[in-house]
Amino acid sequence: MKFSIPFLYYFITRINSIPKKVSWSIVNVFPILWICAMISDISAFLLLILYFFGLCAMMSIYEVGYLENDIITTKNEKNPTKRLDDYSHNFLEKNYSKIILLKYTITLLIFILFIVIMVSANIQLYIYQFIFSLLILRVIYLIHNKIRNKFNILTFLGLVIFKHYSIILLFIPFNQSLSLLLLLFILFCGQRLIEYGSKKRFGLNIHIGNLDVFRVYYFLVCLVGYVLYFVFKKGSIQIYELLVDDLFFPLALYLFIFRLLLLLAGRVFGVVQANE
Incomplete structure (x- = not known):
């Protein structure tokens, strides 16, 4: 079947x-x-x-x-x-x-x-x-x-x-794997959770407006958060070393660029955002 x-x-x-x-x-x-x-x-x-x-x-x-x-x-x-x-x-x-x-x-x-x-x-x-x-x-x-x-x-x-x-x-x-679980929560779950919670049937009054714009801003905030963490962190925090230094920034940048390109394509060519 x-x-x-x-x-x-x-x-x-x-x-x-x-x-x-x-x-x-x-x-x-x-x-x-x-x-x-x-x-x-x-x-x-x-x-x-x-x-x-x-x-x-x-x-x-x-x-x-x-x-x-x-x-x-x-x-x-x-x-x-x-x-x-x-x-x-x-x-x-x-x-x-x-x-x-x-x-x-x-x-x-x-x-x-x-x-x-x-x-x-x-x-x-x-x-x-x-x-x-x-x-x-x-x-x-x-x-x-x-x-x-x-x-x-x-x-x-x-x-x-x-x-x-x-x-x-x-x-x-x-x-x-716990640092990776935190990475997943921030980069792959946070955005989806906010979007899902904004559904009218939940009555939470979460208004995110245009999905493409929201997603660009979400990953921009992730990148800014990384920079602030990198600048102000004190000492060596080993549990976050893999999360922040090796994976978080390139993944956040990758997702930000994709969302930004998708937003620009929508504005220039009228491409409809694609839900995943």
Whole structure:
């Protein structure tokens, strides 16, 4: 069944245009890949393979949450967002259990593949951490789909964090990953959390205006914050050394430049901002 293939359901229902797919890759795929390359001594070619399959395993679990939301949760909503045509929706509803089982099977097979690669290539992977983080991701999505109130802001934050953090935990022990967790929170979760919290249904009166402008300002603030930290920091703070000196600034600059170019393209060529 095609909907059991990792990424396919996400590409069809959430980022269903080429600009959105490109934007998603630039913002979500390449930065995390670069982080993994920086923290791992695995060869580039093998790292790419492991990263790709790690993404497939994570997305298989994440898409279970999407399917659960679109097929089950929406039945209890007054005005649900319709993401599928009637034929596809009926097909998924009829074959829901089979598709979910296939997705879990794909993830299990990827775990087995990781074990084979780890043994045959004599490399260190933290597979149990990765499995546990995906279990957490699944539990958070279950809660997220059951609840429809302001608590969704917290569950959304958990989803965004573990969506990225799970991949990183495949390559680095947990006790060395806390500075990276802070980096993820600032650069990949903060912006998304503010945007999600600004939804009218939460009633928080958060007004961010134009998304492209807000995103440019957000990463500009991150860069200014880095400069201030670098100028005024006292002594050696080892837990933040990797975060600030080696990863934070180039990633913040990368995301700022991309957001700025996207804003300028919108102003000059009328390009519509692409949600990721």
